[in-house]
Amino acid sequence: MASVKSKDTKPEIIVRKLLHSMGYRFRLHRKDLPGSPDIVLPKYHKVIFIHGCFWHGHEGCLRAKIPETNREFWEEKIRKNVKRDRDNCTKLIELGWQPIIIWGCEVSDLEKLRKRLRIELS
Numbered sequence: 163m164a165s166v167k168s169k170d171t172k173p174e175i176i177v178r179k180l181l182h183s184m185g186y187r188f189r190l191h192r193k194d195l196p197g198s199p200d201i202v203l204p205k206y207h208k209v210i211f212i213h214g215c216f217w218h219g220h221e222g223c224l225r226a227k228i229p230e231t232n233r234e235f236w237e238e239k240i241r242k243n244v245k246r247d248r249d250n251c252t253k254l255i256e257l258g259w260q261p262i263i264i265w266g267c268e269v270s271d272l273e274k275l276r277k278r279l280r281i282e283l284s
Contacts, residue, residue, distance in 0.1 A: 173269040174200050174212045180276060186283065195259065197250030206283055208260045211247070215266045219244045223267050 169191060178201065181188060189202040199209035215225035219240045228236050251261045262282050268275055 169200075171212065171214070173214075173264070173266045176269050176272075177201065177210065177212055177264055177275070180272060181279065184276065184279065195257070196253035197247070199254075199261070203283065206260075207258060208262055208283060209254060210262045210264060212264045212269075213247070213266065216240075217243060218247055218265075220265050220267065223265065225267055 178188075178190075181201065181203075186203060187205070189204065191198050191200065192202045195202065195209065197211065200212045201210040203209070213220065215223040216227075217240070220226040228240070247263075251263075254261050262279075264275070268278075
């Protein structure tokens, strides 16, 4: 697990390039905000988290399948990640920010993602 990156992942870079091509300017990983969001758009008061489907328990996604070995460990780990994500989003909303969650599996369809971002950021 030590080799799993938390910053500058492929899905994160794809979303950043897409946002930039759409004309949005943003900041990365602001540590003064709960959860240190992957992308922060101060002008719009919105933050974007790019979640890996497995690590953040994307319900209904094939990429979020729990391994058969050491199942209890993985279920507990992912349950804690989901709770932390929920707590961070609640804190951000209380601070006046609007969190947007983008799942790793959503990054493969760029046109659909572009439309979603255009709606979410308007």
